[in-house]
Amino acid sequence: MGLSEAVLSGERLALARLITQIENDTDPGRKVLDELFPYTGKAHLIGVTGSPGTGKSTLVNQLAKYFRSPSNGQDRRKVGIIAVDPSSPFTGGAILGDRVRMRDLTGDAGVFIRSMATRGALGGLARATTGVAQAMDAAGFEVILIETVGAGQSEVDIARLAHTTLVVEAPGLGDDIQAIKAGILEIADILVINKADLPGVENTERALRSNLEMGHALKSGEDHDRFHNVRASISILADDSGWTPPIVRSIAAKGEGITELADIINKHAVYLKTTNQWQQREHNRLKTELKLYIMDRLYQTWREQVPESIFEQALEGVLQRKRSPFETIEQLLQKSMLKF
């Protein structure tokens, strides 16, 4: 039995092997992903992001347990968890997180957990995460929770990947919290104030609400054009109709607020599907993905045609300020057999 068949038949070891191939971006890995592709597109991809200290991991575990619970009034769903740790590009710090999770969810064949550290290459993490999500999707995992630490590009990448993006907050996490939120809020489909038993929860909610309203005013107000110009280039994040990100309180460590949150997550999936945005998000995501691969292939092909010595020599010329970068790039491009 080939690796594709093994993954499709639900063999965990096969899935784990495939994921390793995807992480290492191997040719066999790509081939298997290609074979599996017709079986993907069913899973609900949920991004979970927010600052350190908000209790994201605990929240993700609780959501996983909820989706696995036979008593939640819905069908039990198979749950994949991808814990992306972009702050550990080097030493694989994600491993520790894995062990902690295992205590709660281990032994349940309906749960598959994988931690990933940042790839070195630009866009490498987003690409690898997409691949891993596809593999889990093909293997029959119906809900895939993608957790990431950090603020910035990684969140935008997640928003690109996920159908539903949760932004997790917690009370009292620093004084420039409001400055931060202005941007982060815009990728949120659902806002979660976790650790809602901590003091300051009212302030956090008030700050989030006023930021949300500011964002709303911005959308419909005088800054409309500027806003939409910026949006144009990242149209996947556009939310043109109807959905206002709700604010949900939770205390994940005590399991409180999880049912309400899961309900809203499910509602968001229904909303996306009935407004055709589900498909629109897939379309945009795939477009970005194809672009990244094509850039990569073009560069590889070019690189194979330009000897390392030529490249290094050109680089040296620039470093010594003998030649300018753009001039050098044009000269380097001419050195390949690609036609320009």
Place this chain on the structure above:
Amino acid sequence: MGLSEAVLSGERLALARLITQIENDTDPGRKVLDELFPYTGKAHLIGVTGSPGTGKSTLVNQLAKYFRSPSNGQDRRKVGIIAVDPSSPFTGGAILGDRVRMRDLTGDAGVFIRSMATRGALGGLARATTGVAQAMDAAGFEVILIETVGAGQSEVDIARLAHTTLVVEAPGLGDDIQAIKAGILEIADILVINKADLPGVENTERALRSNLEMGHALKSGEDHDRFHNVRASISILADDSGWTPPIVRSIAAKGEGITELADIINKHAVYLKTTNQWQQREHNRLKTELKLYIMDRLYQTWREQVPESIFEQALEGVLQRKRSPFETIEQLLQKSMLKF
């Protein structure tokens, strides 16, 4: 007088105009950067990063004031500040930060401040920031402080760009702080515990020290190979000799610890220059930069040769699971006149 000459002669308005061109990635902007390139390479690029709430902006302002001070026993240096706000990809939240800074540093012709929000494109921010730093460098700014919020790819990008990377901590910023640090620490040349008058400062320092030692053990211990394999792909961050990141305490809001920090920053510059690592970092940075531009040019050239309708049609085929992504990519690549 052309824009290049105006920038070289120190005209602030010209510099501001050029930076706007760089941010919008225009052809004239690239041309001017190319003309200015021979005049770059003198500035000390200092990256300042860390979680929200650590007081990075205040610290950056204090450092700027210190470098501008005639009483610090050193020559006054011209200071550029680039405030990168990767968490505000949409609404340009960086603007607020600008206004706050202005109060302290405005009116000093030896200081130039620019805020930047995240670009939509992958690597776009790193590229734009590199360009802006080069423009300031050519305009005679001798110290360029590049401040970023967030954890993840943006830090790695900064470490790629800067000669010296400061990672800023503060006591009591959340319970998964230690898990986070494992990765962030490795891009730090200098660790700053700001807000050192807050309770918990001893714990923070202890945690940082033990993480540093862990990292050190990892470098020399049994995980040596794994570590170096990962490092290989991001060799710019390697610190093969001699420099152990010192931990400096500061209370930026009161101006305490700034002199000590500035001394260590200057020592790091001397260290880099005497060990040839200054040049090595420039080499690696430039290599990455050239690669990004080449990828971009290759993609643009390819894109011009493939009609939008063909691209969208291919995309649709994939979305409907009629064709697999990799197969589609290969077919799309053949459709261009580039030779493979």
